Amino acid sequence: MTANTLATVKGSSIISALNHASVQTVVALPDIVTCAGLLWPLSKDPNIRLIPVCKEDEGISICAGLSYCNQRSVLLIQHTGFLDSLNAIRAIAVEYQLPIVMLVGLQGMEPDGRDPSESDHLGIRIIQPICEAMRLTTYLIINDASAQMLSSEIEKAYEFSQPVVFLITQHLSAD
Numbered sequence: 001m002t003a004n005t006l007a008t009v010k011g012s013s014i015i016s017a018l019n020h021a022s023v024q025t026v027v028a029l030p031d032i033v034t035c036a037g038l039l040w041p042l043s044k045d046p047n048i049r050l051i052p053v054c055k056e057d058e059g060i061s062i063c064a065g066l067s068y069c070n071q072r073s074v075l076l077i078q079h080t081g082f083l084d085s086l087n088a089i090r091a092i093a094v095e096y097q098l099p100i101v102m103l104v105g106l107q108g109m110e111p112d113g114r115d116p117s118e119s120d121h122l123g124i125r126i127i128q129p130i131c132e133a134m135r136l137t138t139y140l141i142i143n144d145a146s147a148q149m150l151s152s153e154i155e156k157a158y159e160f161s162q163p164v165v166f167l168i169t170q171h172l173s174a175d
Helices: 011-020 035-043 056-068 079-084 086-095 127-133 144-148 150-159
Strands: 025-028 049-052 073-078 101-105 137-141 164-168
Touching: 011 035, 011 144, 011 150, 025 035, 025 056, 035 049, 035 073, 056 073, 056 079, 056 086, 073 079, 079 086, 079 101, 079 127, 127 137, 127 164, 137 144, 137 150, 144 150, 150 164
Parallel strands: 025 049, 025 073, 073 101, 101 164, 137 164
Antiparallel strands: none
């Protein structure tokens, strides 16, 4: 994708996909990539309960507990929090094969449409290789069309009890 073909992602598209996948709870630590376009609108959605956390690894544990109660949840965090939570992700999501669904905002991702693996920022560049090494299914959310597949992939995560990571490559628009 080049700068000339950049698309935006609407938070409402993601919220619609979460509702379509019967997500009942979003566990979140606010981040600059998703706050205005997704987190604040989510806080007003009557179908989704928002649980704020202080540390991302707490969110992994909460999502795991909810999965044992047949409650669908999503963890909304920034990539730095993902990196901070690798041990919890490894132990809880990967080794116990739980449907931990993570929406990860890539703070500092260049707005020119490049792939995260080509970012000038090391923290962003290493996310996909880490996910690959951990055998985490990973998708890029780069536009509204890619946001539409969230629902079916969340369904698969819960059907097969597998974690999944959605990398949000740009700031989300409220609409």
